[in-house]
Amino acid sequence: MHPIPNTRPWTLQTARRGKYGRIVCCLVLLALLVSISAPVHAQPTAAAPAQATEPIPLMTGEYAWLEMAAGEEAAFSVDLPVAGQYFFSPDEEAGDPGNFSLSIIDPQGEEVFNGAFSDVKLKLEAGPHTLHFTAATDDVLAFFLLGNVGALGDDPDAPGQLYPGTVYGEADVDGERYGVLSLPGTPYPQEVLLFIQTEPADARAFVRAEGDAIRFATLDTAEDNLLHFWMEGGEALVTVDPGAATAFSIVIMLSGPPEILDLDATVATTLEPGDTQLVRRLVVDDYYPSATVDIRWDDPEVDLSAKVVDDFDNPDFIVFGDPAESEDGSPGQRIELEHLVPGIYYLVVDSFSRLEESLPVTLTTAAEPAGDIPTLASGAPLEASMAENSTALFRFDVAEAGSLVTVDLAAADEETTDFDINVTRRPGEIMESSRTFAASESVAFLAPAAGLYFVEVASEAAGDFTLTMTEHGPAPLIPANEVLRDEVDADTTRFYRLPIEDADQLFSAVLVGDGAADVDLEIELLDAKGRLVHSLRSASNQPFEIVALAAPTPGVYTVKVTAYDNPSSFALLPRLEDPFTFFVATLNVVNRGEADICSLFVTPQGDLFGVQVNRLDPDAPLAPGETFPLDLDAGRYDLQALDCDGNVVAESENVLLQGLMSWPIP
Incomplete structure (x- = not known):
């Protein structure tokens, strides 16, 4: 997964100007490269240079x-989806x-190119590569990494495969073409830009993209x-209807992370012709009780x-705008x-139709600080201390996900006060709470993530209390x-973490105590935001x-074992099973004896007239x-198993075979 930088080192939107900006100018030129056999640079082999900084994740x-700055070094890491010819196209209007x-540097750590940065064209293998740049003077480094990789097909039931950075062209086209665009998962949305050029240039063609991962x-x-x-x-099915065109070229680009929209800021931007969505990223690093976003x-x-x-x-958190x-x-x-609360949010502005002209849009944000x-x-x-019928908010930080956290409220006067507590990641939402008739309350939980948490305390009567949070x-x-x-122990809960990685399974858990006490079992999964899954x-x-x-759902589950009245020893068996093993079985027959086994008969129950078949090769005991x-x-x-003299070595009747099983002999 790509980390989300709080500052954006690269951007597509800032490079756009006029109808398409210089990006589209570059796309036109790059589309022409499809029909050109690009020379391949020599690929000297050398040791990889020392890496000064963590590479910036980049997709094709x-x-x-x-x-x-002059003398500064920077590195990008890119995972090439397939082997093929790739080329760098510098944006010369941004920098020289x-x-x-x-x-x-290739996946084996070998240097496959070292030289001046220009229109570099290379045949590269699939896998992770590192791009090291060094600046000779102060300047802006701006480029695209594209490739003659991917293709469209003529069968909608067997579409071709497209990738970010695909440059593909076809001559003498005679019908619709289809391809599945696969975009690796990132923790942020990206704008996909698919540029098409037809031959002749005024030929009318049509392109559509559809799928669960996108709007149509x-x-x-x-x-x-x-x-x-x-x-x-995710994936999107791309269909190109060339219409009257005899040839076409397409280039697929990505915008990178959405631009950041700061709180308490006013930003002027533009929805360009053809746009249907505007997306901005709100990076919230503290708690704000309220905030507003105005769109004009x-x-x-x-x-x-x-x-x-x-x-x-x-989204779990979604707030729509009002006119x-x-x-x-x-x-x-x-x-x-x-x-x-701290986290990443997205402002999404939708147009109900494609824009015919540029539309200036002003975004204004304002946020109320939380105070002390x-x-x-x-x-x-x-x-x-709290007044009668009042609420109070407290905050704390958890250092490590999976930590056992206890929050205890001890009332100064157990007779005249009654407090309730709720621990949550977002005020107003319930994660772990205690609302007994007693004045004092206590909660214990495994933190689903590191970071900021809140304690909401409610009081029915005025009184004093002591609040203690402990991360164990x-x-x-x-x-x-x-x-x-x-x-x-008696009246105690033991906590455990159970990781589950694969969703396509059957899960069960059996708890057996020693009979001295009633034991209960509870298993739950909270997401990183503290919501129950x-x-x-x-x-x-x-x-x-x-x-x-x-x-x-994959994740790290909280397992709780509670005993009442008396302590108890216990055995707990959590099981994960492939559901399809209920229909198939694999029997591993293990010869633990001292002689060869020459015959192995495994006969279905009820097969009274079936012919026994030796499952072993007669020539391979x-x-x-x-x-x-x-x-x-x-x-x-x-x-039934027999040795090479026909003697029965082991046998067993009416055995249920299901899933992976073993039969040791003797």
Whole structure:
């Protein structure tokens, strides 16, 4: 995954000007390269240069832009999707490529190019490469990394494969062409720009992109040559209808991370012709009780809608804008946000139709500071007072994900006060709470992520209390499919972490106590924002419990074992199983004896008239110490093994074979 930089070292939008800007000018030239056989630079082999800084993640097709000082070094890391011919196209209007030198390191750590940075063209293998640049003078480094990789196909049921950075062309085209654009997942959305050029130039062609990862997007070259839409990883089916064109070329580009929109700022931007979406990134580094985002534009004939989300594709936090005209009657929208906590948010402005002309848009943000919120330090009690029927907010930081955290509120007067507490990652949302009839309260949980947390305290009567937060360190990790044996004290809960990586499984957990106490089992998954994803609980007033879940969401689950009244030792078995093993079986026959096994009969139960078939090759007996794997349909079988003299070495009847099993002989 690519980290999200808080400052943006490269940008596509800042390079756009006029209708398309110099980027599209470069795209036109690059599209022509499809039909040109580019020379390949010599590839000297040398040791990789020392790496001064952590490389900046970069995708093929992504516009890179970086200000550099004389003598400064910078590195980009790029994972080439397939082997092929790649080429760098410097943006000479942004900076002079002659002021930079370039070294390229391949996946084996060998230097495959070292020289002046210009229109470099190389045949490179697939895999991670590092690009090292050195500036001779103060200048701007700006370039595209593209490749003659990927293709379109003529069968919609077997489309070609496209990649970010694909440059592809076709002559004598005779019908629609299809390709699946695969965009690697990133923690931020990117604007995909697909440029098409036809031959003859005035031939009308059509392009559309569709799929679960995007909004449906279409292009008519009579109106525009650039199709753009937003994606956050995933796939999109691209269809090119060449119409009357006899040839066409396409280039696929990426914008990089959306530009940052600061809080308490006013920014003028533009929706370009053909745009249907404007996306900006809000980087929030502290808690704000409230904030507003205002969107203004001049043309009342254009209908825009706006929203702020915490995830571009699958938001949990989403706030839509309301119409808000300015004093001069120009259209606008206002988004009112509550309880902004640290994180990345996206402002998404949608147009209900493709724009015919450039539309100036003004974005204005304002945020209310939280003021002085009392901060809890681990293990340090904090004394506080509250009025009747009031609430108070406290904050604390967790250093490590998976840590056991306890929050205890001790009332000074147990008789006349009643407090409730809620621990959460966003005020107003419930994560872990305690609302008993007692004056004092306590919660314990495993932190789903490091970072900022809040404690909300509610009081029914005025009173004093002491609040203590303690981070105890990570809970023990337990593996699936192994028995955990442990002990739990009376009226106590033991916490464990259970990692689950694959969703396509059946999950179950069995807890068995020693009979001295009632034990309960609870398993839950919280996402990084503290929201509940799965919750499993078994509390049957018995010394044994069981829970199950089909297709668990991958993550690190919290496992809680609680004993009541008396302490108890216990055994816990969490199991993950491939559901399809219920239909198939693999039997590993292991010869642990001292003689060869020459015959192996595995006969389905109920097959009264079936002919027994030796599963072993007569010329290849199973020697001592060897294992013979046998794939079967799941079911009940009779098993029999004979030595080379025909003597029965081992046999077993009515055995249920399912999943992966072993039969040691003797």
